[in-house]
Amino acid sequence: MMISGKDYEEFLGLRPLNVQIALPGSRCALVSGRDIAAVAREWGAIVMAANIRNPLSALGILQAARDADSFVMLELAKSEARYCGVNFANLPRFAEWFSAGLCDGVVFALHMDHYAVKSAADRDEALSSIPDAIRMGWTSVAIDASHNPDYRNLMFTRDVALCIPPFTGLEVEVGEIRGSGVLSTVEEASYFIGGLNSWGVFPDFLAISNGSKHGTYDASAGESEGIDLERTREIAEAISPYECVIAQHGISGTPLDKVGRFRQYGIHKGNVGTLWQNIVFGLEMDPASGNAAIENGSYVKRTDRGVPPDLWADMVAYADSRGWSRSSGDYKNLNLPFHHRIMSLPQSVRDRIVEDTREWASRFFDAFNSRGTGTAVIERILSMGDHNASPVRRVIADRSLFGPAEAPDARGGAGSDGRDYSD
Numbered sequence: 001m002m003i004s005g006k007d008y009e010e011f012l013g014l015r016p017l018n019v020q021i022a023l024p025g026s027r028c029a030l031v032s033g034r035d036i037a038a039v040a041r042e043w044g045a046i047v048m049a050a051n052i053r054n055p056l057s058a059l060g061i062l063q064a065a066r067d068a069d070s071f072v073m074l075e076l077a078k079s080e081a082r083y084c085g086v087n088f089a090n091l092p093r094f095a096e097w098f099s100a101g102l103c104d105g106v107v108f109a110l111h112m113d114h115y116a117v118k119s120a121a122d123r124d125e126a127l128s129s130i131p132d133a134i135r136m137g138w139t140s141v142a143i144d145a146s147h148n149p150d151y152r153n154l155m156f157t158r159d160v161a162l163c164i165p166p167f168t169g170l171e172v173e174v175g176e177i178r179g180s181g182v183l184s185t186v187e188e189a190s191y192f193i194g195g196l197n198s199w200g201v202f203p204d205f206l207a208i209s210n211g212s213k214h215g216t217y218d219a220s221a222g223e224s225e226g227i228d229l230e231r232t233r234e235i236a237e238a239i240s241p242y243e244c245v246i247a248q249h250g251i252s253g254t255p256l257d258k259v260g261r262f263r264q265y266g267i268h269k270g271n272v273g274t275l276w277q278n279i280v281f282g283l284e285m286d287p288a289s290g291n292a293a294i295e296n297g298s299y300v301k302r303t304d305r306g307v308p309p310d311l312w313a314d315m316v317a318y319a320d321s322r323g324w325s326r327s328s329g330d331y332k333n334l335n336l337p338f339h340h341r342i343m344s345l346p347q348s349v350r351d352r353i354v355e356d357t358r359e360w361a362s363r364f365f366d367a368f369n370s371r372g373t374g375t376a377v378i379e380r381i382l383s384m385g386d387h388n389a390s391p392v393r394r395v396i397a398d399r400s401l402f403g404p405a406e407a408p409d410a411r412g413g414a415g416s417d418g419r420d421y422s423d
Contacts, residue, residue, distance in 0.1 A: 002375050003105070003375060003378050003379070007378070007382060008105065008378070010382060011029070011378050011381055011382055012027060013387070014381050014382065014384075014385070014386065014387045015029075015030060015031060015381075015387060016030075016031070016032050016139055016167055016168075016387060016388075016389065017167075017387055017388075018134050018135060018137060018138075018139070018165070018168075019031075019137050019139065020387070021135075022092065022135060022136050022137035023092065023096050023137055026096045026099075026100070027099075027100070027104040028095065028096050028099035028100065028104050028106070028108075029099070029104060029105055029106055029107045029108065029374070029377075029378065030092075030095065030096075030099075030108060030109065030110065030137060030139060031107060031108070031109055031139060031377055031381065031389075032109065032139045032140070032167055032168060032169055032389035033073065033109040033111055033139055033140025033141075033168065033169015033170070033171075033204060034140075034167065034168070034169050034170075034204060034389035034390070034391055035377050035380055035381055035389050036071050036073065036107075036109050036140075036169065036373075036377055037169060037204035037205065037245070037268070037269070038380065038391075039071065039373055039376045039377050039380055040071075040245070040268040040269065040370075040373070041243075041245060041268055042376075043369070043370075043372075043373055043376060044263055044369065045263065045268065045368060045369045045370045045373055046248075046262060046263050046267060046268050046269060046270045046367075046368035046369065046370060047071055047072065047073055047109075047268065047269050047270070047368070047370065047373075048061075048070075048072050048073070048270055048272060048361070048364050048365065048368055048370065049072075049073035049074075049075045049111055049113070049247075049269055049270065049271045049272070050072065050073065050074055050075065050272050050273070050276060050361070051075055051076065051077065051080060051113060051271065051272070051273030051274075051276065052074050052075070052076055052084075052086050052091060052094075052276070053080060053084045053086060053273070053276065053277050053280070053332070053335045054084070054085065054086065054276070054277070054280045054335060054339070054342060054343075055085075055086060055094045055098075055343065056280060056342075056343075056350055056353045056354050056357065057276040057277075057279070057280065057357050058074055058086075058091070058094055058095060058098055059098045059101075059354050059357075060279075060353070060354040060355065060356070060357025060358040060361060061074070061276075061357060061358070061361045062074075062095070062098050062099060062102060062106050062108065063102065063354070063358045063361075064357075064358045064359075064361035064362045064365060065106050065107070065108065065361070065365070065374065066102050066105070066106045067358075067362065068362060068365040068366075068370070068371045068374075069371060069372050069373070069374040069375055070107075070365040070368075070370040070371055070372070070373050070374055071107045071108065071109075071370060071373045071374050071376075071377050072106075072107070072108045072109075072361075072370075073108065073109045073110075073111040073140065073269070074091065074095055074108055074109070074110055074111070075110070075111035075112070075113040075140075075142075075271070076088065076091055076111075076112065076113060077112075077113040077114040077115075078112070078113075078114060078115045078116050079114065079116065080113075080332075083332060083333045083335060083336050084335040084336055084339070085335060085336055085339025085340070085343070088112065088133045088136065088138065089136060091110065092110055092136050092137035092138065095108065095110065096137075105374075106374065107373075107374035107375075107377045107378060109139045109140045109169060110137060110138045110139050110140065111138070111139075111140040111141070111142065111169065111171075112130065112133055112138050112140065112141045112142060113142050113271070114142055114144045114173075115130060115141060115142060115143055115144060115160075116144050116145075116147070117143060117144065117145040117148075117156045117157070117160060118145070118147045118148065120156075122156075123145075123156050123159055123160060126143070126160045127159075127160065127163050130160065130163070130164060131163065131164070131165075134164070134165065134168060138168075139168060139169060140168060140169030140170070140171070140204075141164055141168055141169065141170060141171070142170075142171035142172070142173065142205075142207065142247075143156075143157050143160050143161060143170070143171070143172050143173070144172075144173045144207070145157050145160075145173070146173040146174055146175055146176050146207075146209075147176060149407065149409055150174075150188060150191060150192065150407035150408050150409045150410075151403070151404040151407040151410070153174065153192065154191070154192055154195045154196065154402065154407075157172050157192075157196065157201070158195075158196060158199050158201055161196070161201045161203075162199070162200075162201065166202075166390040166391070167387075167388045167389045167390050169204050169205075170201075170202070170203045170204055170205075171203060171204065171205040171206070171207060171247050171269070172192070172193075172196065172203045172205075172206055172207070173206070173207040173208070174188050174189050174192040174193075174206065174207075174208060174209075175188060175189075175208050175209035176209055182209050182211070183208075183209055183210055183211060183228055183231050184208040184209045184210065184231075184235060185408065186231075186234050186235055186238045187408045188408050188409075189206060189208060189235045189238055189239055190238045190239065191402060191406065191407060191408055192206075193206060193239045193242050193244055194242070194397040194401070194402060195397070195399075195402030197242050197393075197395055197396060197397040198395060198397040198398060198399035198401075198402050199399065200395055202242070202243070202244075202391050202393045203242075203244050204244065204245070204391070205244065205245060205246065205247035205268070205269045206235070206239060206244050206245070206246055206247065207246075207247040207248075207249050208232065208235055208246060210227055210228050210229075210231055210232045210235075210248075211226035211227045211228045211231075227248070227250075227254060227258070229261070229262075229265045230265075232246055232248075232265045232266060232267065233265040233266055235266070236265060236266020236267070237266065240266070241396065242393075242396070242397075243391070243393055245266055245267070245268040245269070246265070246266045246267045246268065246269070247267070247268075247269035247270075247271065248262055248267045248269065248270045248271065249271045250271065251270050251271055251272045251275075252272055252273060252274040252275040252278075252289075252290050252291065253274070253275075253286075253289050253290060253291035254289055255288045255289045256288060256289065256363060256364075256367050257288070259364070259367045259368070260366075260367040260368075260369075262368075263368070263369060270364070270368060272290075272364060274292070274332075275290035275360060276357060276360075277331075277332065277335070278290065278292045278306075279305070279306060279353060279356045279357050279360065280306055280307065280342065280353055281299075281301070281306050281307060281312070281315075281331070281334075282301060282302050282303075282304075282305035282306020282307055282312065282353075283299050283300060283301060283302065283305075283306065284299075284300035284301070284302050290360065294327045297325070297326060297327055298326035298327055299326060299327055299331070305352065305356065306352075306353060306356075307338075307342060307345065307349070307353075308345070308349060311338070311341060311342070311345070314338075315331075315334050315338055318334065318337065318338075319331060319334060
């Protein structure tokens with residue numbers, strides 16, 4: 001980082017007010033997702049958004065971000081907060097602690113990923129729980145009402161977004177992320193982002209269904225990554241007048257050479273989640289993509305990586321007792337019951353988890369062209385001279401064109417299939 005001590009002192013007073021209030025005395029470079037989004041667009045870079053299911057992942061990622069002078073988002077989905085030892089209350093504290101251990105200066109945002117709003121009751125709960133999290137230091141939010149028909153998605157997203165401070169980063173979603181061949185359309189994206197703009201809601205990122213999935217691709221069953229970059233480009237071009245760019249979900253399992261081309265297609269945020277869990281668990285992974293290997297219907301455990309074999313045996317036995325397939329996404333639910341045992345492992349084991357995480361994060365920063373963006377974010381904030389990162393945008397869409405009759409699925413559509421694809 002090339003920021004002088006004097007400039008860094010000035011920067012600390014320009015962090016979002018919620019950060020300054022929630023973390024008094026902290027010198028961490030926790031910034032608004034708005035500032036990171038702006039630099040990502042300006043630099044033609046992608047911000048890595050890492051889902052943190054174990055605190056050791058956050059430490060390794062922040063170490064890599066420091067070494068690369070890269071911005072990064074530490075994120076947690078609403079659903080993840082229910083089955084991990086990490087939650088919306090403690091991740092800001094972990095991040096503050098790890099940042100201090102690295103002498104601060106690592107530029108990051110805290111992003112509430114996939115805050116699912118499937119009903120009016122979910123909407124009403126979000127109106128209190130999201131502001132509560134922002135008061136604890138979260139600086140970016142992803143509202144996910146994509147499970148709903150188009151007009152209801154628009155209205156639920158609008159209602160929640162208007163209750164979030166405008167200085168907070170904002171991501172929204174159209175089309176459930178279900179896997180290969182399931183694609184959001186340009187019409188859906190244009191209706192959704194245009195409709196939000198007509199109400200004065202200005203998202204930084206749009207998550208779309210472009211063929212990715214969350215979790216592991218089971219190559220033994222013929223499953224493979226299927227991100228459609230041409231459809232992604234079409235949607236990115238359609239929403240560009242609104243200064244909104246694409247957030248790519250489900251990157252774990254995608255070859256890094258393909259990841260390196262994402263920014264050419266309008267993608268400026270990349271979510272990586274399951275890969276970090278694979279590292280903690282110590283699974284055999286494809287070195288080109290991080291996808292977990294599956295043989296004979298089971299994940300393959302490496303004895304020299306991640307948790308030790310005896311702990312892994314207990315984890316597998318726990319999963320078996322609940323009837324979970326040994327190659328299923330249900331293994332994510334092992335994070336909470338084994339959280340304290342993982343965090344109590346010998347220092348040498350925790351160190352190897354952190355080091356493997358750091359190495360993978362460094363590879364992503366290279367692929368995402370994000371080296372040097374940490375300093376760029378601080379310089380941007382200093383040049384703005386204001387702790388409020390509300391975007392300079394304007395309403396350009398006619399609200400009358402975004403009613404229920406104009407919704408792309410107004411004449412009937414597939415809709416949600418009732419399954420949860422949020423992590």
